[in-house]
Amino acid sequence: MPAHVDGEQPPSPEPDSSRDGLVASAGHETAGRLLLAAVAAFAERGFHATTTRDIAARAGMSPAALYIHYRTKEELLHQISAYGHRRAVRILGDASAAGGTAAQRLARSVTAFVRWHAEHHTRARVVQYELTALEPGHYAEIQALRRRSGEILRTVLEDGVATGEFTVPDLRGTTRAVLSLCIDIARWYDPAGPDSPEALGELYAQLALRMVGARDSAG
Amino acid sequence: MPAHVDGEQPPSPEPDSSRDGLVASAGHETAGRLLLAAVAAFAERGFHATTTRDIAARAGMSPAALYIHYRTKEELLHQISAYGHRRAVRILGDASAAGGTAAQRLARSVTAFVRWHAEHHTRARVVQYELTALEPGHYAEIQALRRRSGEILRTVLEDGVATGEFTVPDLRGTTRAVLSLCIDIARWYDPAGPDSPEALGELYAQLALRMVGARDSAG
DNA sequence: GTCTATATGTTGATAGAC
DNA sequence: GTCTATCAACATATAGAC
Structure with a gap:
C-alpha cells in the first residue's frame, strides 16, 4: 500500500468514515459528520436551496453547532470542492504518469476518472456543479485545479499524437470533450441503475x- | 422556409424578440420580457439563488408585476424548461428523420443539437441543470420529453448497427454518452471563447x- | 462543544391605490 | 396592468446558559 493513503469510501456496504479522505480532512469527527451531511444536502437540493438547519439536522445536531466548526455555509462547500478537485488532479496525475503506451495511459486515466465520478457521484455532483456558489477567491483557487486536470489529459493526447497512436485534428477540443464526457456522469449517474462504475x-x-482515433481500440 | 417557423434568436447582434419562440410562447410582450429576464437570472445564479425581485428588476418592473403574469417563480422555470425540451425533441426529431445514411443522420442530429446548446447556452443551462427545482408534476412531464430525445438518438444508432455502418458494443450506454457530451456543452460553453457553435x-x-465506430469518419 | 433562544435581514407572494 | 407597501415565513449567523 502506498504511503499516501487517501482512499475514498471503501467498497464495503457500510463505509468506514475513518478511511474517507474527505472526512479525515475535517480533523474532528463532528466536523467530518457535518461535511458528509453537507455533501448529501448540497447534492440533493443544491447549495442555495440547502439550509444550515438541514445540514445540522442530517448530522444530528442543532443549527448553531455548525458554526463551531465552520465559519459559514460557504466554507463547507469550499472544503468539499477543494478536496474533490485535489482528488481529481491526483487521480488523473497518477493514472497518466504510470508507464505504457499513450493508449494505455489514456484508458487508465479515463477509467479511473469515470470510476471516481460514478462511485462518488454524490460528492462529484457537488464538486462539479456547485462551483458558482463559491466566493470569488475560492472560485479562482478551484479553477486553477481544474486547469491542471485539463493539462494532464491534454499531455496524454499530445503524446499519442506524437507517437502516431492517435489521430486528433482538434487537440484542445477533443481533450475537453473527453473530460466533459466524464464530468457529466455526476449529473446523471444512478447507483440503482444498470451501470456499475467498473x-x-x-x-x-x-x-x-x-x-x-486510436489505431487499435481493443485497449 | 417551413410552415412551422419556430426559430430561436436570429444570428443578428440585436435579437428580434418577436422571432424568438420562447418569447412568443409567453403570449404577451411583458410576459416574454419576464421570461427572458428569468432565463438570464436562473442561468447566472441558479433557480434557488434567484429572487423574484431580481427577475422583475431585470425586466424593468416591480416585484409585484411578476405575479400578474405568472402564479409562482416555479411557473417561470417550468415554461422555460418545457419550451426548451420541446425544442430539443423537435431538433433531434427533424435531424434524424430526414433521409440519408445512418452516419449522415447521426452527424446531422449531433450538429444540430450541439449548435442549439452553444447558440442558446444560457437557456440551455437552465433547461439542463435546473430540472430538480421543478415541482413533481412538472418534473415528470419534462422527464418524459427527455426520454423521447434519448429514444430518437438511440434509433439512429440502432439503424447504423443494422446496416453495418456502426459498431456499437453497448447501444444504451453509447447513446447516452453521445447525448451526455452534447448536454454538457451548456455547462462550460463561453461565447467569448474560441469555439463557434458551427x-x-x-x-x-x-x-x-x-x-x-463509423467506418468512414469523414462524415 | 452543544444547546435554546433570538437578532437581523431577506424571501415569495399579496393587498389595495391608481 | 402596474405600482407602493407590507405580511408571514424563513434564512444565516450570534449570544449566552450549561
Missing part, C-alpha cells in the same frame, strides 16, 4: 480511445 | 461518428 469505466475508456 | 457542431459530429 463497466462504465471500461465503456468510456473505449469511447475515449475511439474519440482520439 | 465549429463545435462539426467537431462533435466527428467525435460521435468515431464513438459509434
Whole structure:
C-alpha cells in the first residue's frame, strides 16, 4: 500500500468514515459528520436551496453547532470542492504518469476518472456543479485545479499524437470533450441503475480511445 | 422556409424578440420580457439563488408585476424548461428523420443539437441543470420529453448497427454518452471563447461518428 | 462543544391605490 | 396592468446558559 493513503469510501456496504479522505480532512469527527451531511444536502437540493438547519439536522445536531466548526455555509462547500478537485488532479496525475503506451495511459486515466465520478457521484455532483456558489477567491483557487486536470489529459493526447497512436485534428477540443464526457456522469449517474462504475469505466475508456482515433481500440 | 417557423434568436447582434419562440410562447410582450429576464437570472445564479425581485428588476418592473403574469417563480422555470425540451425533441426529431445514411443522420442530429446548446447556452443551462427545482408534476412531464430525445438518438444508432455502418458494443450506454457530451456543452460553453457553435457542431459530429465506430469518419 | 433562544435581514407572494 | 407597501415565513449567523 502506498504511503499516501487517501482512499475514498471503501467498497464495503457500510463505509468506514475513518478511511474517507474527505472526512479525515475535517480533523474532528463532528466536523467530518457535518461535511458528509453537507455533501448529501448540497447534492440533493443544491447549495442555495440547502439550509444550515438541514445540514445540522442530517448530522444530528442543532443549527448553531455548525458554526463551531465552520465559519459559514460557504466554507463547507469550499472544503468539499477543494478536496474533490485535489482528488481529481491526483487521480488523473497518477493514472497518466504510470508507464505504457499513450493508449494505455489514456484508458487508465479515463477509467479511473469515470470510476471516481460514478462511485462518488454524490460528492462529484457537488464538486462539479456547485462551483458558482463559491466566493470569488475560492472560485479562482478551484479553477486553477481544474486547469491542471485539463493539462494532464491534454499531455496524454499530445503524446499519442506524437507517437502516431492517435489521430486528433482538434487537440484542445477533443481533450475537453473527453473530460466533459466524464464530468457529466455526476449529473446523471444512478447507483440503482444498470451501470456499475467498473463497466462504465471500461465503456468510456473505449469511447475515449475511439474519440482520439486510436489505431487499435481493443485497449 | 417551413410552415412551422419556430426559430430561436436570429444570428443578428440585436435579437428580434418577436422571432424568438420562447418569447412568443409567453403570449404577451411583458410576459416574454419576464421570461427572458428569468432565463438570464436562473442561468447566472441558479433557480434557488434567484429572487423574484431580481427577475422583475431585470425586466424593468416591480416585484409585484411578476405575479400578474405568472402564479409562482416555479411557473417561470417550468415554461422555460418545457419550451426548451420541446425544442430539443423537435431538433433531434427533424435531424434524424430526414433521409440519408445512418452516419449522415447521426452527424446531422449531433450538429444540430450541439449548435442549439452553444447558440442558446444560457437557456440551455437552465433547461439542463435546473430540472430538480421543478415541482413533481412538472418534473415528470419534462422527464418524459427527455426520454423521447434519448429514444430518437438511440434509433439512429440502432439503424447504423443494422446496416453495418456502426459498431456499437453497448447501444444504451453509447447513446447516452453521445447525448451526455452534447448536454454538457451548456455547462462550460463561453461565447467569448474560441469555439463557434458551427465549429463545435462539426467537431462533435466527428467525435460521435468515431464513438459509434463509423467506418468512414469523414462524415 | 452543544444547546435554546433570538437578532437581523431577506424571501415569495399579496393587498389595495391608481 | 402596474405600482407602493407590507405580511408571514424563513434564512444565516450570534449570544449566552450549561
